[in-house]
Amino acid sequence: MSYLEVKDLKIHFPIKGGLFSRTVGHIKAVDGVSFSLDKGKTYGLVGESGSGKTTTGRSIIGLNNITSGQVLFDGVDITNIKRAKSDVRKDIQMIFQDPYSSLNPKKRVIDIVSEPLRNFENLTRKEERKRVQELMELVGLSPESILKYPHEFSGGQRQRIGIARAIALKPKLIIADEPVSALDVSVQAQVLNFMKDIQKELDLTYLFISHDLGVIKHMCDQIGIMYKGRYVEEGTADDIFFNPQHIYTKRLVAAIPDIDPNKREEKRKFREEVKAEYEKSYNDYFDEEGLAYKLQPVSDTHLVALPEKG
């Protein structure tokens, strides 16, 4: 059974306008998305900016209101997570994109990391301090640094503080929204390695949101590709990278810069081919509004958005 299941999720934002700020229309940020995560695995959500991937992630944890659809976590309906029992809310945590703006600059590390503990657990000051020190050690920072402020840390260290905060309540599912996009390659490697380590240690399930396909390939078991609020393709990492079926996915995969300078010409030709194919067959893959069709299975693990035949 799947651990987290999202069924036909729709999130529409109203457009206000006119005389009394009436709702004059809706932006369909997420428009009928379904997927499921297995326990202990990493699921990658990919898409360009504006494709609705972050909105999807935020809605699961209750930061965006869900218009319609259902979210099941371990068999429990958490569509309305704000009203859900507190233990469910403890189980899902989030790592944010920007380690520079997601930590309160006026708070010490101990106050940042212990905030979730204060919300959900009744600990004495002493116990709390001990827990925070343990967490700091777990994320590879010195326990003495709990009295420092965020500006005293480097980008990678800050992101680890963000991770410490996320794992403070021993969650089961972590939603990581572009956790390494703001970091340098060397620091990025550090954070990715670390996320893999704690995944094994704490048996975590990740929903990993990113636009960097190299990182996604490195981290994820299953991948979903979003475009304009809909899924265009879903499959294992091998399905997506070595056997992309949808023209949009093909284009995305072709756009990844190759680390081998000898393949430059080859790659450029390939990209032009894909671009030509994209322009030619755009209407075959998208409907009149430029949106993707419903997903159709092409193999056991691989789903592609194609028009229904016949």
Added chain:
Amino acid sequence: MAEKLLEIKNLTTSFRIKDDYYAAVDNLSLTVNKNEVLAIVGESGCGKSALAFSIMGLHTRAKIDGDILYKDKNIAKMSPAEINKVRGKDLGMIFQDPLTSLNPLMEIGDQIGETLILHNKNLSKNKIREKVLDLLNKVGIPRPEYVINQFPHELSGGMRQRVVIAMAIANEPELLIADEPTTALDVTIQSQILELINKLKNEMNSGIILITHDLGVVAEMADRVAVMYAGQIVELADVKTLFENPLHPYTRSLLNSVPNANEEQDKLHVIQGIVPSLQNLPREGCRFSARIPWVDETAHEAHPELKEVTPGHLVRCTCYKHFSFPDDSKEEQHVLS
């Protein structure tokens, strides 16, 4: 023989912190040729942007020593009035963040037109409009006659970056500095922008300095690559040599820490420690030695200089001869220590 366009000789850019000056770019020499993309790679804090800003004369409070020779003129010694005549005309710059490098209160057409007027005083209004439309077309913006009257917030990130590029190339500069031009963009747009920069290079025969930390972009774009660490160039080579036969430990560590889409790896390499801050920078010996502590100290030179290993391939310090990555069990410790 490639034609020299820009020659930087012993450039040192220092910033004052409290009462002392600290060099962010330290005694750096570099040449850029015509019709060439020179990539400058390094982590943040290595002095890449400080170098770019020095070339453009955009530092207001830094102390700049050394020479930046552009067509027998020394940019480093120019007065602000003189440099205003060169900047934007002969030297163009594409800034990193398209959101903050455009004026939010000015229409797109006026912003691009401003650069044109500044360097060609006697252009008529119609002529400018014509030129701006032409530029917008060149950078691939659809419906330019509509976009010309729009404001930056009405455009998407990719479109804004195109506007910034249009501004940079408005006067057909011979030297274009692109400071992380695609870092803020999605992959599909990134490949379009890189394609565009490439096309412009071939059309205008200009030299391009491409500053980035994305090694994939370097492999796609560059002719030559300079790897910078702590204000110095540690390795300089043409792009194929650098990716096939990287020598300096820093270059090799960087290459190893990128997740590779074609290869299965369980663990990525982590470079120990962080780039030292300006004040704590070791000024003596090999600056990278602190981040590879398992390499014996005697492997480093006392005064490392850039030395030519094979023609066109320069490496600083001798430590590369003794460098190897620690085995995996050790690696584990590095991650958590």
